[in-house]
Amino acid sequence: MGFESVSDFLAMGGHGLYVWLSYAIALVVVVLNLIAPLRTKKQIHKEQARRLRREQSQI
Template sequence: MNFSSFSEFMAMGQHGLYVWSAYGISIAVLLLNVGLPWLAKRRYLQDEARRMRREEKR
């Protein structure tokens, strides 16, 4: 496809809403696939560090 202006590119031949929402959802899913395990690992390590400190105090 050849677009003569940026607004035509954004409209994608009247399919812009579908195209850009699909890109947005895909990027959101990819970010969640990276972010959620990273947060879970961080939370796990914090919990383990807390548990180790509690056990050292005993």
């Protein structure tokens, strides 16, 4: 499929809004799938460190 110009490419024959919106949504989902485990890991490490400090202070 060839396009005459960049504007035609972005318009995608009148369906550009849906095409680019679907790409944007997919990108957001991928980024969230990469960030969520990292945030969870960080939270777990903080909880473990807090628990360890609490246990050491009780000894």
